[in-house]
Amino acid sequence: MESPEQIRDRILARFPGAAAAVVANPGPAAQHSLLLGADNARAVAEFLRDDPGLRLDFCSNVTGVDWPDREVVETARVSTPDPAGGPPRLTEAKTRRLEPGCLEVVYHLYSMALKHGPVVLRLRTANRADRVELPSLTPVWRSCEFQEREVFDLYGVVFSGHPDLRRILMWDGFKDHPMRKDYVEPDDYEWEPTPHGDVLAKARRHYPAAATGKANP
Amino acid sequence: MSDAAPPSPEITDAERAELRRHGILLTSIEELYNWGRSNSVWPLQFGLACCAIEMIAASMARFDIARFGSEVFRPSPRQADLLIVSGTVTKKMAPQVVRLWNQMPEPKYCFAMGACAISGGPFKQGYNVLKGIDRYIPVDIYIPGCPPRPEALLHALVTLQEKIRGQKISGRGAPRFLQPDAACDYPVPEFGAHDLEPPKNPGVWQPPALVRKEGA
Numbered sequence: 179m180e181s182p183e184q185i186r187d188r189i190l191a192r193f194p195g196a197a198a199a200v201v202a203n204p205g206p207a208a209q210h211s212l213l214l215g216a217d218n219a220r221a222v223a224e225f226l227r228d229d230p231g232l233r234l235d236f237c238s239n240v241t242g243v244d245w246p247d248r249e250v251v252e253t254a255r256v257s258t259p260d261p262a263g264g265p266p267r268l269t270e271a272k273t274r275r276l277e278p279g280c281l282e283v284v285y286h287l288y289s290m291a292l293k294h295g296p297v298v299l300r301l302r303t304a305n306r307a308d309r310v311e312l313p314s315l316t317p318v319w320r321s322c323e324f325q326e327r328e329v330f331d332l333y334g335v336v337f338s339g340h341p342d343l344r345r346i347l348m349w350d351g352f353k354d355h356p357m358r359k360d361y362v363e364p365d366d367y368e369w370e371p372t373p374h375g376d377v378l379a380k381a382r383r384h385y386p387a388a389a390t391g392k393a394n395p
Numbered sequence: 396m397s398d399a400a401p402p403s404p405e406i407t408d409a410e411r412a413e414l415r416r417h418g419i420l421l422t423s424i425e426e427l428y429n430w431g432r433s434n435s436v437w438p439l440q441f442g443l444a445c446c447a448i449e450m451i452a453a454s455m456a457r458f459d460i461a462r463f464g465s466e467v468f469r470p471s472p473r474q475a476d477l478l479i480v481s482g483t484v485t486k487k488m489a490p491q492v493v494r495l496w497n498q499m500p501e502p503k504y505c506f507a508m509g510a511c512a513i514s515g516g517p518f519k520q521g522y523n524v525l526k527g528i529d530r531y532i533p534v535d536i537y538i539p540g541c542p543p544r545p546e547a548l549l550h551a552l553v554t555l556q557e558k559i560r561g562q563k564i565s566g567r568g569a570p571r572f573l574q575p576d577a578a579c580d581y582p583v584p585e586f587g588a589h590d591l592e593p594p595k596n597p598g599v600w601q602p603p604a605l606v607r608k609e610g611a
Contacts, residue, residue, distance in 0.1 A: 347523065349487055349586040356522035363522055364590035368602045377520075385605050 179294040180231065182210045192225055193218050201300060211284070211298035216312050219301055220339070223318040226287065226297065234287040234297055237315070240325035242333035243282040246306070246359045250277050279306045281335050285315060285322070303335060306358075314340035332357035425564045432502065433559040436552065439475035440468035441495065444482025446509040446542040453545035463552050472498040477555075478532075479548075483511035483518055484525040486591050493583045496532045501572030501579055506551055507534045510541045517541070530595040532581055533571075 180188075182200045189198045189212075197215030214222055226234045252273045257266040281303045288295030303310045314337035316322045326337045327346040334355035337343055345352060354361055365380075373381040411421055442450060454460045454468060469475040472495045484492055496505065507528055510516030515526040528534065535558065536551040562570050571577045581599070584591040595601075 347487075351586050351588060353588040354522075361522070364594065366526065366590070366594050368526065369605060384602075 179292075179297075182212055182297070185226075185232070185297065186212060188229075189214075189222055189225065193222060196222060198222070209296070209298060211300050213300045213302065216301055216303075219299075220313045220315065220318065223299070223315050226299075227318055232297070233289045233291045234295065235319075236288045236290050236295075237285055237319035237321050238288055238296070239284075239286040240315075240322050240329060241284050242329040242335060242357065243284060244306070244333060244358045245279045245282060247279040248277050250275055280304065281306055281310055281333050283312060283326075283329055283335055285319075287319075310334055311336045311338050313338055314343075316340050331355070334358065426560075428564055429560045429562060433556040434464040435467075436463075436465045436476050436504065436555065436559075437467045437469050437474065438465055438477040438479050439472055439495065439499065440470050441478065442481050443484060443488065444509075444511065446481035446512070449542045449545050450479055450481045450508065450548060453548045458545040458549060460549065460552065463549065463556065465552055472496075473500065475499050476502065477504045477506065479506045479508050480512040480528045480534075481506075481508040481542075483516065484528050485523050486525055487523065487586075489525045489528070489531060489591060490583050490585070492528060493531045493581055497580055497583065502570060503572075504535045504555055505532055506536050506538055506548075506555075508538045508548065508551075509543055510539065513537050513539065525591075527600075530600045531584065532596075533599055 186198045186200050189196060196218035197213075199213045201211045201213050203209045203211065226232055252275070254271045254273065256269050256271055258269065259266045283301045285299040285301075286295075287297045287299065301312050303312055312335055314322070314326055316326055316337070317339060323341065324346060326335075326340055327342070327344060329335050330337060330340075330343055331345040331347050332355055344350065348356070356363075367380045367384050369385060370377060370381065406421065414421055438450075442448075452458060454466060460466055465477070472478075476499070478492075478496055478499060480492065496503070505528075507513045511518060511524070512528050515521075515524050518524040519526055525531075536555055538547050538551045540547055562568070564573060572579065578598075582593075582596060584593060586592075
């Protein structure tokens with residue numbers, strides 16, 4: 179099978195205005211993925227399905243990733259020459275910037291006809307709050323339907339063009355998206371004998387006298 | 396025994412056994428009634444997760460729940476005496492479980508089978524799992540295990556039979572269904588915006604209150 183870089187080059191040749199990039203996986207699996215722009219995602223998906231060299235006719239898995247806003251600290255080394263003629267002084271300048279978060283949807287594609295795969299696609303929303311629309315790939319791969327509904331339910335990604343976008347695991351009146359990092363669960367704590375971590379913090383809040391530092395005396 | 400103590404009006408078990416040896420059977424309505432009830436506890440044919448597989452195994456020939464008169468798994472809650480909550484109760488499923496319990500006629504009993512039905516088990520911290528069915532309906536027997544062996548279910552059944560045989564059919568010790576003012580209907584939780592509404596039935600379950608011992 180072609181490498182992700184080759185697939186990216188063919189996508190860019192076929193769709194000149196499309197956004198496509200390879201996201202490298204630094205782990206030992208080295209399973210690099212293709213980050214697609216949301217505008218052309220449907221056309222690119224149809225290309226990947228119908229191209230005779232790829233024929234990725236089966237979408238085996240759709241999942242979501244929540245990337246919250248994070249602060250990035252960048253360290254730059256600045257060397258200032260010494261006016262007295264000595265060695266230049268090295269100073270470190272730290273800049274902080276806020277990297278906006280997004281919601282990501284990951285598709286794992288295989289080819290039943292040519293028996294290869296997987297090709298991993300990623301789509302990203304513009305932000306996590308109000309611009310969470312992505313094109314649905316259910317018209318391209320029928321097996322995405324329930325899994326896109328699950329991503330909609332648990333992450334809150336709105337798939338435009340999905341034939342039946344409803345919650346699938348939680349009930350219809352549910353307001354939250356439980357797999358987001360900032361999900362706050364309902365506070366129905368009860369005592370646990372050996373609390374630790376977040377559970378210990380909750381125990382201190384609910385049973386302030388009993389939950390001391392000693393978890394299990 | 397002093398002379399002042401009045402003779403007991405009730406016949407003792409030893410005297411009854413002595414009479415039985417001579418071919419005289421003496422019983423009471425209460426004993427006969429409880430004997431009949433305890434040997435025909437019909438469970439509801441209802442399973443939620445992997446514990447249900449153990450429940451099915453208990454009903455098959457190897458473990459044979461029929462030895463205890465409970466082989467008739469009823470497909471309708473109207474005909475069932477025993478609700479075996481066998482498995483994880485998700486929040487989406489909990490109203491249906493309470494509704495099934497309300498549809499069962501008294502006298503009825505409930506087993507919480509396995510860690511999930513007791514407390515949420517390994518999924519206790521999850522967003523979609525009820526932290527124990529005893530938050531909504533009264534549980535008679537808790538069966539620990541993950542999942543419990545079929546023998547544990549049979550032990551729970553025998554324990555329930557002992558409980559039934561010990562019940563009075565009149566007076567203050569009478570069970571719930573013989574008390575005219577006891578409620579047999581339990582409120583079914585509604586789907587709320589963030590959780591089930593209400594998250595528990597306060598008449599059935601309260602979070603444990605910890606008592607801190609002095610000097611502990």
